[in-house]
Amino acid sequence: MNLVLLSAQPEQALWEIRESRQLQHLQQHLDLKVGDQLKVGIRQGKRYLTEVQAITAEQVLVKPIQELAIPEKLPVTLIVALPRPKVLRRLVMDSVTLGVEKLVLIHSYRVDKSYWQSPFLQQLDDYVTLGLEQAGDTIAPKIELYRRFKPFVEDVLSEWTMPESPSFVAHPYAQQGLPTVKTAHCQVLIGPEGGFIPYEVELLEKNGCQSFSLGNRILRTETAISYILGRLGI
Template sequence: MNCILLPAANFSGDSAQINTVAQIAHIDKVLAAKVGDSLKIGQLGGNLGTAIIEHITPENIQLRDVQLTMAPPPKLDLTVVLALPRPKVLRRLIMDMTALGVRDIILINSYRTQKSYWQSPMLGRLDEFVLEGLQQSVDTVAPRISLQKRFKPFVEDELAPLISNRAIVAHPYAALSFSQYLQQQALVTPEKNEILSVDSSSSNKTAFLPSIVFIGAEGGWIDYEVELLATQGCQAVYIGQRILRTEAAVNVILGQWLL
């Protein structure tokens, strides 16, 4: 935890309290904080700041001089549509996407998603994983998460209105690389009709990044799914010569928004 996030109900004026077992244990065992020390805190959905530890017990930590003066970092203009992965990697993926600042996360069914995944108790712990990601990245605003158990109806009936600035689908057998895709988008600006030279360090790069990214679970998307997405304007791209695990692909692709 790089900050301690608390719900609004835990604040009262310039004081606050921490009563979550995991947070208390972190402050005690990892930070080794004591009365009088300053903590980096934040209010869920609100601002970030600091507070002073006033009193510590095994069940509760009282804070004083709460100062919440810093706005959270902006979210990425990005929706990630992720084929529901194996439950054991769901926690890491939700944490990573939250930490990276993804604005919207849609967990969707796919041909290679096992039906049993939708009954996993891990789906009931998404808020917990989001909190871990927020505390890691020092953010307070949670991504919006939705579940879509039917792939075709979502793509045909709901996807188009969500695409505000292009969409891509990660597919290792695509003919076009992600880098080539960005170069194509940057060739001509509709405003000035001028040729641009855009590389990975260009400040203009974010203007050509898509607003929606589809990432498959282990095994990726089948051809039918890629073709159906193409009918809605989603461009298939590959990110390198190696086939990566889902969690590696998520971090490689989303890292483009942070560069």
């Protein structure tokens, strides 16, 4: 945790940190003392350097002393075929930590329909919080879910795709490699384990997506996401 994230701006001069998970981290890993400085952010708001005023078993009181800059977002809409539930947690946290502006989870042929019933989908906000705390960020990306592939591609993605906001789909059998994006924003699509089927790739390309390959190594979904976002050069 590189930032203590509060859900709302406190009205009082001294701010209370009371959430048990955060208190446990502060007590076990930081050996916090009165007078220490601590980074605290307001969800969807500003980030501050604070000074610890008091510590008890139930709370830590801090006083804001300086406003800090918020890390810039990557101008990317990341679109991912819904992964296995255990992978979803890491995927959301890593995507938020890397700073994507929007995260979209979609269905595809190789996505097991049972994944959409997973309780993990009800916990996405918890994973977003962990990603923000890791990155020292306060602004959560927008998350959207689409359970039908073809309507999403034809009715939604086709509207997002334009010269100033191109869409790219990772496909191991594409001829071109990962592009360097020269636009202000783009969409990047990552398929499920096993990749998009040929029909899906054809539909994506028909609706304006450009396919690219990451080479002859087949990567796990979460590995591909980190690799691609690090290489885009936006």
